[in-house]
Structure formats: C-alpha cells, structure tokens
Amino acid sequence: MVSVTRRETFSASHRLYNPVFSEEQNRAVFDKCANPNGHGHNYVLEVTVTGTPDPATGYVVDLKELKRIIRAEVTDKLDHRNLNMDVEFLRNVIPTAENIAVAIWRVLESKIPSGVLSCVRLRETENNVVEYRGGQ
Amino acid sequence: MVSVTRRETFSASHRLYNPVFSEEQNRAVFDKCANPNGHGHNYVLEVTVTGTPDPATGYVVDLKELKRIIRAEVTDKLDHRNLNMDVEFLRNVIPTAENIAVAIWRVLESKIPSGVLSCVRLRETENNVVEYRGGQ
Amino acid sequence: MVSVTRRETFSASHRLYNPVFSEEQNRAVFDKCANPNGHGHNYVLEVTVTGTPDPATGYVVDLKELKRIIRAEVTDKLDHRNLNMDVEFLRNVIPTAENIAVAIWRVLESKIPSGVLSCVRLRETENNVVEYRGGQ
Amino acid sequence: MVSVTRRETFSASHRLYNPVFSEEQNRAVFDKCANPNGHGHNYVLEVTVTGTPDPATGYVVDLKELKRIIRAEVTDKLDHRNLNMDVEFLRNVIPTAENIAVAIWRVLESKIPSGVLSCVRLRETENNVVEYRGGQ
Amino acid sequence: MVSVTRRETFSASHRLYNPVFSEEQNRAVFDKCANPNGHGHNYVLEVTVTGTPDPATGYVVDLKELKRIIRAEVTDKLDHRNLNMDVEFLRNVIPTAENIAVAIWRVLESKIPSGVLSCVRLRETENNVVEYRGGQ
Amino acid sequence: MVSVTRRETFSASHRLYNPVFSEEQNRAVFDKCANPNGHGHNYVLEVTVTGTPDPATGYVVDLKELKRIIRAEVTDKLDHRNLNMDVEFLRNVIPTAENIAVAIWRVLESKIPSGVLSCVRLRETENNVVEYRGGQ
Numbered sequence: 085m086v087s088v089t090r091r092e093t094f095s096a097s098h099r100l101y102n103p104v105f106s107e108e109q110n111r112a113v114f115d116k117c118a119n120p121n122g123h124g125h126n127y128v129l130e131v132t133v134t135g136t137p138d139p140a141t142g143y144v145v146d147l148k149e150l151k152r153i154i155r156a157e158v159t160d161k162l163d164h165r166n167l168n169m170d171v172e173f174l175r176n177v178i179p180t181a182e183n184i185a186v187a188i189w190r191v192l193e194s195k196i197p198s199g200v201l202s203c204v205r206l207r208e209t210e211n212n213v214v215e216y217r218g219g220q
Numbered sequence: 221m222v223s224v225t226r227r228e229t230f231s232a233s234h235r236l237y238n239p240v241f242s243e244e245q246n247r248a249v250f251d252k253c254a255n256p257n258g259h260g261h262n263y264v265l266e267v268t269v270t271g272t273p274d275p276a277t278g279y280v281v282d283l284k285e286l287k288r289i290i291r292a293e294v295t296d297k298l299d300h301r302n303l304n305m306d307v308e309f310l311r312n313v314i315p316t317a318e319n320i321a322v323a324i325w326r327v328l329e330s331k332i333p334s335g336v337l338s339c340v341r342l343r344e345t346e347n348n349v350v351e352y353r354g355g356q
Numbered sequence: 357m358v359s360v361t362r363r364e365t366f367s368a369s370h371r372l373y374n375p376v377f378s379e380e381q382n383r384a385v386f387d388k389c390a391n392p393n394g395h396g397h398n399y400v401l402e403v404t405v406t407g408t409p410d411p412a413t414g415y416v417v418d419l420k421e422l423k424r425i426i427r428a429e430v431t432d433k434l435d436h437r438n439l440n441m442d443v444e445f446l447r448n449v450i451p452t453a454e455n456i457a458v459a460i461w462r463v464l465e466s467k468i469p470s471g472v473l474s475c476v477r478l479r480e481t482e483n484n485v486v487e488y489r490g491g492q
Numbered sequence: 493m494v495s496v497t498r499r500e501t502f503s504a505s506h507r508l509y510n511p512v513f514s515e516e517q518n519r520a521v522f523d524k525c526a527n528p529n530g531h532g533h534n535y536v537l538e539v540t541v542t543g544t545p546d547p548a549t550g551y552v553v554d555l556k557e558l559k560r561i562i563r564a565e566v567t568d569k570l571d572h573r574n575l576n577m578d579v580e581f582l583r584n585v586i587p588t589a590e591n592i593a594v595a596i597w598r599v600l601e602s603k604i605p606s607g608v609l610s611c612v613r614l615r616e617t618e619n620n621v622v623e624y625r626g627g628q
Numbered sequence: 629m630v631s632v633t634r635r636e637t638f639s640a641s642h643r644l645y646n647p648v649f650s651e652e653q654n655r656a657v658f659d660k661c662a663n664p665n666g667h668g669h670n671y672v673l674e675v676t677v678t679g680t681p682d683p684a685t686g687y688v689v690d691l692k693e694l695k696r697i698i699r700a701e702v703t704d705k706l707d708h709r710n711l712n713m714d715v716e717f718l719r720n721v722i723p724t725a726e727n728i729a730v731a732i733w734r735v736l737e738s739k740i741p742s743g744v745l746s747c748v749r750l751r752e753t754e755n756n757v758v759e760y761r762g763g764q
Numbered sequence: 765m766v767s768v769t770r771r772e773t774f775s776a777s778h779r780l781y782n783p784v785f786s787e788e789q790n791r792a793v794f795d796k797c798a799n800p801n802g803h804g805h806n807y808v809l810e811v812t813v814t815g816t817p818d819p820a821t822g823y824v825v826d827l828k829e830l831k832r833i834i835r836a837e838v839t840d841k842l843d844h845r846n847l848n849m850d851v852e853f854l855r856n857v858i859p860t861a862e863n864i865a866v867a868i869w870r871v872l873e874s875k876i877p878s879g880v881l882s883c884v885r886l887r888e889t890e891n892n893v894v895e896y897r898g899g900q
Contacts, residue, residue: 086590087623095345097233097260097302102412113413115420121302124233124260126345140510141521142588147620148523166233166257180414182358209231209262212419215359222862223895238684249685251692276782277793278860283892284795316686318630348691351631367889369777369804369846374548385549387556393846396777396804398889438777438801452550454494481775481806484555487495503753505641505668505710529710532641532668534753574641574665617639617670646820657821659828724822726766756827759767 087202088144089132092154094163097124098179101168122166127184128207129159131192135199144199157191181206181214189216223338224280225268228290230299233260234315237304258302263320264343265295267328271335280335293327317342317350325352359474360416361404364426366435369396370451373440394438399456400479401431403464407471416471429463453478453486461488495610496552497540500562502571505532506587509576530574535592536615537567539600543607552607565599589614589622597624631746632688633676636698638707641668642723645712666710671728672751673703675736679743688743701735725750725758733760767882768824769812772834774843777804778859781848802846807864808887809839811872815879824879837871861886861894869896 100117101110110118117123131154135144161171167179173191177183185206193201207213236253237246246254253259267290271280297307303315309327313319321342329337343349372389373382382390389395403426407416433443439451445463449455457478465473479485508525509518518526525531539562543552569579575587581599585591593614601609615621644661645654654662661667675698679688705715711723717735721727729750737745751757780797781790790798797803811834815824841851847859853871857863865886873881887893 085625085627086593087625088590089621089623091619091621093346095259095261097258100414104412113418116300119300119302119306121305122233122258122260123231123300123302124258125231126262137588137590137594140512142508142586142591144590144622146521164252164255164259166255166259169257170255178414180409182360182409182416183414185358186409210229211363211423213361213363214416215361217357217359219357221897221899222865223897224862225893225895227891227893236686240684249690273860273862273866276784278780278858278863280862280894282793287891314686316681318632318681318688319686321630322681347635347695349633349635350688351633353629353631355629365890367803367805369802372550376548385554388844391844391846391850393849394777394802394804395775395844395846396802397775398806436796436799436803438799438803441801442799450550452545454496454545454552455550457494458545482773483499485497485499486552487497489493489495491493501754503667503669505666524708527708527710527714529713530641530666530668531639531708531710532666533639534670572660572663572667574663574667577665578663618637644822648820657826722822724817726768726817726824727822729766730817755771755831757769757771758824759769761765761767763765 085134086137086144087132087134088147088150088199089130089203090147090150090154091128091130092151092159093126093128094159095124095126096162096165096167097122098167099123100178100180102178122168125208127162129154129188130203130205131201132203132205133196133199134202138198145197149197153195153197154192157195158188181208181212182216185214185216189218193218221270222273222280223268223270224283224286224335225266225339226283226286226290227264227266228287228295229262229264230295231260231262232298232301232303233258234303235259236314236316238314258304261344263298265290265324266339266341267337268339268341269332269335270338274334281333285333289331289333290328293331294324317344317348321350321352325354329354357406358409358416359404359406360419360422360471361402361475362419362422362426364401364403364423364431365398366401366431367396367398368434368437368439369394370439371395372450372452374450394440397480399434401426401460402475402477403473404475404477405468405471406474410470417469421469425467425469426464429467430460453480453484457486457488461490465490493542494545494552495540495542496555496558496607497538497611498555498558498562500537500539500559500567501534502537502567503532503534504570504573504575505530506575507531508586508588510586530576533616535570537562537596538611538613539609540611540613541604541607542610546606553605557605561603561605562600565603566596589616589620593622593624597626601626629678630681630688631676631678632691632694632743633674633747634691634694634698635672635674636695636703637670637672638703639668639670640706640709640711641666642711643667644722644724646722666712669752671706673698673732674747674749675745676747676749677740677743678746682742689741693741697739697741698736701739702732725752725756729758729760733762737762765814766817766824767812767814768827768830768879769810769883770827770830770834771808771810772831772839773806773808774839775804775806776842776845776847777802778847779803780858780860782858802848805888807842809834809868810883810885810887811881812883812885813876813879814882818878825877829877833875833877834872837875838868861888861892865894865896869898873898
C-alpha cells in the first residue's frame with residue numbers, strides 16, 4: 085500500500101459566527117475571526133489516496149485525473165469565493181478549517197478513481213493545519 | 221550600508237472592483253477577483269530598512285522596535301479585516317497588492333526609528349508578489 | 357475525529373554531551389554537536405490535538421487557547437535559552453531532539469483544553485525532524 | 493517510540509513509458525510524462541526510522557550514520573542520473589514516484605543501524621508526494 | 629514604480645556538455661552535470677515587470693495576462709521537456725541556468741503587455757538560483 | 765551581467781552583549797538576546813556573484829567551486845560553533861546578523877574565482893534577514 089498526495093490551493097474569505105450565539109458570545113468564542121466584514125486565507129489542500137500501484141502503470145492513482153477531480157469538485161467551487169455565502173456544500177456549516185476538511189472529504193470520498201481516500205489535510209495559515217482521515 | 225528586513229503576516233479579505241466601471245467591465249478587468257462576496261489571502265509583508273550598523277549595538281535598526289511599529293501601524297489594522305471596508309488608510313483605494321504596498325510605504329515612511337525605509341514587499345499568494353521602493 | 361496542529365517556533369542553544377562519557381566518547385558519539393561552547397537552532401514545534409469538532413463552534417480545540425498554552429508552558433521557557441542550563445523541565449536530559457520532544461509531550465499532555473494530545477513534532481533543522489505520539 | 497526523519501535530495505531525469513504499451517497507450521496513460529527525450533525533477537526524499545531513544549545518547553538513530561547510509565545506498569546512485577537507464581536497483585521498473593519509493597524502501601530496510609525503517613516519503617514536485625510504510 | 633513578480637514552474641531534463649570539449653574536459657568542467665544520460669530539475673521561474681499602477685485598475689500589469697504569456701511563450705515549451713533537444717529557443721545553447729534565464733528574457737522582453745520586463749530569476753535547486761536584469 | 769546565488773546553511777549559538785554596557789543597558793538594548801547562557805539559530809547564507817557567463821561553459825562562476833570556497837572559508841568555521849567564542853574572523857565583533865554578514869563579505873571578497881561578489885544575505889530566522897552589498 086502506497087499513499088499518494090496531491091496539493092492544490094484556493095483563496096477564499098470567511099467569517100466564523102454562530103447565528104444562535106449572541107454578538108458577545110460570537111466575539112468571546114471566535115474573537116477577531118468574528119469580525120463582521122470577514123477576512124480570508126490562502127488555503128492549501130492536500131488530498132491523499134492510498135492503494136496498491138498498478139503493475140502496468142506504476143500508479144496508485146492517475147494524478148492528472150485526481151487533480152481534475154479535486155479542481156472540478158472542490159477548489160473551483162471554493163477559490164475566490166466567500167465560504168459563508170457562495171458554496172453549496174458548505175451551506176449551514178460554520179467554516180472552520182475542521183468543518184471545511186470534513187465537508188471536502190464527503191465531496192471527494194465517492195469520486196476517487198482508484199485506491200481509497202485516506203486523508204484530507206487543510207492548511208489555513210502557516211501555523212494552523214487540520215487533518216481528517218474519515219470514520220467517526 | 222546594510223539592509224535589514226522584517227517579515228510579518230496578516231490574513232484579510234478583499235474584492236477588486238472599480239465603482240466607475242460597469243459590472244461587465246469589472247468582470248472583464250478583475251475576473252474572479254471581482255466576485256461580489258469577496259475572497260481573501262494570507263498576505264506576507266516584508267519591510268526593509270537600510271543604514272549603517274551602529275558600532276555600539278551592531279544594529280541598523282532594533283528589530284524589536286521595527287516589529288512593534290509594523291504591527292501597530294500596519295498589520296494590526298489589516299489582520300482579520302476586510303480591506304475594502306475596514307481600513308482607514310485604504311479608504312477609496314482599489315486593494316490590489318500594488319496599491320496596498322504603496323499605502324503601507326506611506327504609513328511607515330516617517331516612522332522608521334533608524335536607517336531609512338528602502339523596500340515594502342507584499343506577497344499575496346505563493347505565485348504573486350509586489351515590491352515598492354519609493355520614489356515616483 | 358479531526359486532528360488540529362499548531363506550529364510555534366523557538367531559537368535556542370544546546371550541546372550534546374553525556375557527563376558519564378569521556379571526552380573521546382562524547383566526540384565519537386556526538387561529533388561536532390559536542391563542541392564545548394555549544395551551538396544552536398531555530399526549532400519548529402508542531403503540536404497536534406485530536407478530537408471531535410464541537411457542533412456549536414466547529415472547533416476541536418480553540419487554537420488561540422492552544423497557542424497560549426504552548427507559549428506559556430513550552431516555548432516561552434525555551435526561546436532564546438540554553439537547553440542544557442536554563443530549562444527546568446530539561447534538567448538532566450541530554451537535549452537531543454528526541455528527548456526534547458518527549459519532554460514537551462509530558463509538559464503538555466495534561467494541559468490540552470479539549471481533544472487529546474496526539475503528536476509532538478520537533479524540527480531541529482530543515483533536514484532533521486522527530487515525532488513523538490506518546491505511549492511506550 | 494519516537495520517529496526520526498532525515499531529509500536528502502537528488503536531481504534526476506526519467507520518462508514514464510511501458511514497453512508493452514503502444515505509443516498511443518503510453519501517451520494516453522502517461523501524457524507529457526511519456527515525452528521521448530525525458531524530463532526531470534528535484535526529488536526530496538524523507539526516510540523515517542522509529543525506535544526508543546538510547547538512554548546513554550538520547551538518539552533513536554545516529555543521524556550522521558543514517559545520512560551516510562542514505563547517501564551511499566540511495567541518493568549517490570540517483571543524483572544527476574537518468575532513472576530509466578543508470579540505476580541498478582530500478583532496472584525494469586517504471587520510475588513513477590510510487591515505484592521509486594518502494595524500491596528505496598527495499599534498499600534501506602536491512603541497513604538501518606538502530607530502530608526500524610517506518611516510512612519512505614518521496615516528493616517529486618511541490619504538488620505531488622508519495623509515501624510507503626512497508627507491508628503488502 | 630512598483631515591481632510585480634509572477635512565479636511559474638516547470639520540470640525538465642538537461643545535460644551540461646560542450647561538443648567542442650573532449651570527454652575529459654566536459655567531465656572536468658561540468659562534473660556529474662555531464663553524465664551522458666542527463667538528469668533534471670523542478671525549475672522555478674520568477675518574472676518581474678516594473679511600472680506605474682494604472683489608476684483605474686491598480687495594476688502594473690494584469691497578472692492573468694502575464695501568466696498566460698509566460699505559459700504560452702516559455703513554460704509550456706520547457707515543461708516535461710529535454711532542454712538540450714526539445715526547445716527551439718535553446719537550440720545550440722548549453723542549458724546552464726544562466727543561459728536559460730537570458731534566453732527566457734529574450735523571449736519575453738517584447739511581449740510584456742504593460743510595464744517593462746525588469747528581472748528573470750530562475751531557481752534550479754533549493755541551493756542555486758540565477759537572476760538576469762537585461763543589458764550587457 | 766547575470767547574478768548567481770549559492771545557498772549554504774550553518775547552525776550556531778551566540779549572545780548579543782556589549783562589554784562596555786552595564787547589565788541593565790545590555791538588557792535594555794538586546795533584551796532576551798542578551799540572556800547570559802546564549803541561544804542559537806539555523807542561519808541561511810546566500811552568496812551572490814555577478815558577471816558575464818563564459819561562452820564556453822555558460823557559467824558566471826563554477827558553483828561547485830563557489831560552494832567549496834564558502835564552506836572552507838565561512839560555514840565550516842561557523843557551523844556548530846559559538847559565534848562569540850569560537851570564530852577567528854568574528855573576534856571582538858558583536859555577532860548581530862548585520863555584523864556577521866559584513867564579516868563574511870570581507871572573508872569572501874577576494875576569493876571569488878570568477879565574476880565579483882555582489883551580495884551576502886544572511887537569514888537568522890524565518891522573520892529576520894540582512895543583506896550587504898559592499899561599499900561604505
């Protein structure tokens with residue numbers, strides 16, 4: 085079993101805010117991430133697929149095809165967008181890195197052309213990164 | 221003459237849009253950067269000061285003090301903000317990287333504690349960076 | 357279960373030296389790392405916490421609080437210090453990256469505000485990094 | 493158990509091509525990676541060894557010795573070489589990153605001086621990386 | 629005057645070899661870079677354009693257009709290619725980083741849509757980079 | 765004229781301290797950099813040589829030779845050393861990045877095999893870098 089990881093990027097804005105919280109609670113929990121007019125990041129997405137290399141090609145997964153799928157299903161829908169307002173698969177999700185990573189997993193899980201999806205890693209800043217490996 | 225550069229970061233959202241253009245013109249010029257709900261970046265700011273090292277300290281500029289000034293005057297005002305709406309020194313500026321860099325230069329120019337400001341470099345993504353060295 | 361990683365840095369000096377070894381043994385084992393007057397590194401520390409995102413916040417752990425704890429308990433005590441002489445929690449420890457990582461784990465293990473500590477990664481140079489995941 | 497990773501680099505050329513495929517099949521599967529005169533990469537190799545730090549040295553593995561072995565057994569044989577033509581341990585292997593990583597594992601597995609080999613990671617470009625952890 | 633830099637990448641193979649030298653001379657001058665079957669690199673190209681931001685757009689140069697030109701004129705012709713054999717604009721050029729950078733300058737110089745070309749920087753490895761600013 | 769830059773690294777310890785200052789003055793000027801037992805950094809040194817590529821080789825300078833000189837004259841003398849105590853060419857120098865860069869320039873200036881030394885850049889941390897281009 086070999087793991088293959090493809091890295092893609094997107095630039096988006098968001099605001100962390102829970103509408104059931106008061107303004108004071110939102111400020112207490114999310115601090116400057118709750119600023120009313122939003123802020124943004126250059127996100128780095130790494131998608132890992134694990135499987136056995138095909139003896140005829142030496143590929144676990146065709147990276148050209150994996151790249152095409154990640155772009156069509158995920159990053160084309162997130163890039164240069166507002167994650168609170170513009171993205172169907174994030175509707176009603178507080179767009180923390182944790183929640184975005186889990187949402188990306190759900191979008192990609194059934195679309196991997198060979199091997200199985202084993203990790204979605206999402207870097208929000210050079211200091212903060214989250215990782216989801218499926219399951220509960 | 222030795223140059224000393226301090227790197228700071230901020231995360232912000234923006235939208236590229238000129239109100240005197242029609243929607244079609246904005247879309248033609250700014251493409252997805254004109255998306256109505258904005259997007260964002262992790263900006264990397266590098267501020268360079270040039271001068272002669274003080275023989276008693278070996279410093280061109282005290283980097284602790286330069287860092288304090290950059291944060292107080294620039295990055296604390298930009299970080300986790302919307303560059304079109306929230307920043308006094310960007311009022312009525314289309315927030316392209318070029319325009320932000322020139323605006324930061326104007327804020328910092330008179331506040332450098334020793335040496336002289338010689339470069340403001342602003343990285344918007346891993347692929348795009350601008351640099352302003354003052355003058356016309 | 358989602359993993360969240362916070363990156364912090366510190367700059368410190370150390371010397372690798374076992375007082376029960378002879379000078380020749382120290383030189384044979386630790387080579388230039390045993391130089392008598394020490395040397396130093398810019399260490400990069402990555403602390404990973406794993407748990408279930410809180411449905412009300414979307415957070416596994418509040419990164420502002422995790423950052424505060426890492427700084428107060430670990431990096432403020434290591435930064436700009438001599439790891440052989442200045443750090444209480446490294447007393448009598450040969451400050452290899454392996455030993456520092458395990459010591460940092462022990463400091464942090466009981467202080468994680470939500471989720472559980474799952475990895476301490478310590479990069480000593482761009483070519484050398486260690487990782488401790490707890491247990492025996 | 494602590495993991496220790498050593499990073500080494502090499503620059504090599506290769507061509508992805510299966511001689512049992514027709515030209516059309518090679519082009520369909522490998523696209524521009526099948527260009528007849530080859531292309532190349534700066535590969536980044538990370539070799540991870542896992543074990544218990546020796547109480548007398550604080551080392552899982554002596555990184556100077558691990559570095560010497562990786563260079564002698566692997567990177568000196570790959571650096572500034574053509575991976576299709578010049579490397580004994582890649583004879584008859586389609587030099588995809590997956591296949592190179594597995595081949596490097598087989599070369600190194602029995603030569604680790606202390607601890608056990610636990611991961612070979614091979615970065616082919618800034619966007620593509622593979623990882624092999626042994627086993628089936 | 630503001631400088632704007634666009635970064636693009638390509639992966640290529642090459643061999644350093646002067647046909648008027650003997651084999652011994654080629655080996656003496658170019659060492660392992662003269663290995664007969666070639667080697668390769670992930671090149672990082674940075675193209676800098678300098679000018680005055682257009683007041684109506686805030687752009688020195690439209691980066692989407694600059695990117696399109698760099699790809700069409702340069703990196704699409706170099707990526708996944710052999711620099712000794714496959715590239716019209718490198719015909720009869722020893723493909724050192726110096727010579728490639730000057731050749732790229734000549735290709736791009738007249739095609740910059742606004743501002744003027746002021747720097748071509750070409751990184752061959754993480755340790756080696758060249759820069760050409762035109763002129764003699 | 766083309767510029768060629770070689771990057772080398774070294775890990776060293778230092779303490780910023782002026783013996784003619786009182787303890788209070790040293791603490792006021794150098795803050796935690798004045799801690800009595802020192803601290804350290806992974807320094808990144810970039811040496812730039814500028815000249816005309818030799819038509820027979822395509823080289824401004826033979827990077828193998830430049831690397832050998834930088835190591836023999838500079839980094840072998842600094843790596844795994846205490847910059848206050850162990851380095852002949854830093855005797856009686858307060859080892860700020862500015863002063864180290866100027867001292868390295870003086871060591872290298874007359875030893876460049878072809879082209880001329882045009883820049884010494886020294887990165888002390890990911891946030892702080894200095895650059896010296898000779899002259900007064």
